[in-house]
Amino acid sequence: MTLPCKECGGQCCGPVPFPHDKVIDLMEKGVISTRYEMIPIPTGNVIVVDGEMTDTCVFYKKGKGCSIYEHRPILCKLYGESQNLPCAYLTMKKGKKK
Numbered sequence: 001m002t003l004p005c006k007e008c009g010g011q012c013c014g015p016v017p018f019p020h021d022k023v024i025d026l027m028e029k030g031v032i033s034t035r036y037e038m039i040p041i042p043t044g045n046v047i048v049v050d051g052e053m054t055d056t057c058v059f060y061k062k063g064k065g066c067s068i069y070e071h072r073p074i075l076c077k078l079y080g081e082s083q084n085l086p087c088a089y090l091t092m093k094k095g096k097k098k
């Protein structure tokens with residue numbers, strides 16, 4: 001499915017759980033800046049932040065979208081594609097058309 005992510009401005013791109021090991025690996029490969037910090041959360045994941053937690057994912061760049069698209073966490077890959085994780089923006093648009 002092609003999602004209208006450029007049109008919606010990344011409404012689902014809030015702080016997202018990222019496996020700690022994967023963040024370290026991506027930092028070592030230079031994909032993720034080492035200046036970012038990791039806030040541990042339950043289940044062994046972390047939230048990557050730039051100084052402090054905000055409502056928007058640290059990897060979301062205004063006008064450009066996800067800056068680590070090929071390496072985004074599994075949750076981001078499933079969002080909008082899985083029946084259990086429907087895209088909120090598309091759902092809202094469909095609701096308005098009724």
Ligand code: SF4
Binds near residue numbers: 004005012
């Ligand atoms: S998946 Fe849906 S809510 Fe998330 S950025 Fe794309 S269009 Fe927006």
Ligand code: SF4
Binds near residue numbers: 012057058060067068
């Ligand atoms: S990693 Fe990318 S796709 Fe996932 S929430 Fe952050 S900006 Fe959005």
